[in-house]
Amino acid sequence: MSTSRVDPTVVSQPVPDEARWPGLATPPHSPLRARAAEALFRHAVKTLAVRVTFPDGTVLGAGGPSAPEMRVHRPAAEANTIEGSRSNIHRHYDLSNDLFSAFLDESMMYSSALFGPGDTLTQAQHRKLDSVLDYAGVREGSEVLEIGTGWGELSIRAASRGAKVTSLTISQEQKVLADARIAEAGLSDRIEVRLCDYREATGEYDSVVSVEMIEAVGASYWPTFFSTIGKRLRPGGQFGLQAITMDHDRMLAAAKSYTWIHKYIFPGGIIPSVHAIEEGMRENTRLKLAGMREFGHDYARTLKLWRDRFHQRWDDIRGFGFDDVFHRMWEFYLAYSEAGFRSGYLKVHQFGFADPR
Structure with missing residues (x-):
């Protein structure tokens, strides 16, 4: 019989309610439509002292951990019709x-x-x-x-x-x-x-x-x-x-x-x-x-x-x-x-x- 121990250094985070917070737990991702734009974007930012983080964890840019960071999301349409x-x-x-x-x-x-x-x-x-x-x-x-x-x-x-x-x-x-x-x-x-x-x-x-x-x-x-x-x-x-x-x-x-x-x-x-x-x-x-x-x-x-x-x-x-x-x-x-x-x-x-x- 084996037992497991809880690591006290790991902080348990609440799980977001996806119905109330759409996109928070599972950010929208569309690889096919983004492929061409991503290639151009990679070329543009690869020498800049910034970090660009995508929802899947991919990091672009030449900046280190302390560099300014931009997180990329794809918003849904919210027009006020x-x-x-x-x-x-x-x-x-x-x-x-x-x-x-x-x-x-x-x-x-x-x-x-x-x-x-x-x-x-x-x-x-x-x-x-x-x-x-x-x-x-x-x-x-x-x-x-x-x-x-x-x-x-x-x-x-x-x-x-x-x-x-x-x-x-x-x-x-x-x-x-x-x-x-x-x-x-x-x-x-x-x-x-x-x-x-x-x-x-x-x-x-x-x-x-x-x-x-x-x-x-x-x-x-x-x-x-x-x-x-x-x-x-x-x-x-x-x-x-x-x-x-x-x-x-x-x-x-x-x-x-x-x-x-x-x-x-x-x-x-x-x-x-x-x-x-x-x-x-x-x-x-x-x-x-x-x-x-x-x-x-x-x-x-x-x-x-x-x-x-x-x-x-x-x-x-x-x-x-x-x-x-x-x-x-x-x-x-x-x-x-x-x-x-x-x-x-x-x-x-x-x-x-x-x-x-």
Whole structure:
């Protein structure tokens, strides 16, 4: 009878769930289609002081172990058609309402807060909402279109001002909880949440509001997004927008990249620049810029609070069915994003656009 011993120096790694993390355990591989391109690529990099690592472990380049390394992957198509958008949103926002409830504050806002002196996170989230609603001119009697419901807090805040709100989402999970929260607030008669893509919107409104949804639109669809805003606003209407932004040259570079954020966190997404937003509105609507503010450091603070709470509530989150791979990935995602805002690489802006007529 023989026995085996476990080597204590070997660290057991969790096995990724292939259904949840496609490509993480078995990266896509297409040798026939890649053969010609690989031959050209080998010739190009063989004298460079870099390392190029393929999914099968092949290493190219003249660099040593400490040289800069590039890992090559083949991304699947993630175009933001109407069906593609539903699929992309499903992969993030439909993960679990319980997950988001665990680390967000009671407002259930998954976007940057705007902090004032002494604000709690919830107070800062309401300050943010009041600011963007002011940019959109939302008041008693306003008819409001919200693009991107989230879990309903902006609609609740707008309806509390006496507005009538139509809110659009393509997340079934978010709609279920948003409807429940709206009913609990006693505002179901003033708010209708529709499971509807922004391109399928109808009617005219006094105000349109969208908070951190444009990042999921995709650059090739920005003209459609902006023109939809113009079509849905009545003459004299106003648009309030909150968007994560980056410098224009960085945006152009990012548009050509495919990173782990695209693959595992926000498929199909791209962060716009202020220039892209202003140009898109100018070319596709009659609206003029009426106001703007930037508060990226508030986003860093927001993310820090989310990350702390995510860590504190991990045992609860694990109980919802999330594994250790998810734990490490999301802690890194939250910290990575926080660093982007602290460094100024990423910013967040609110914009007010108004029809001059």
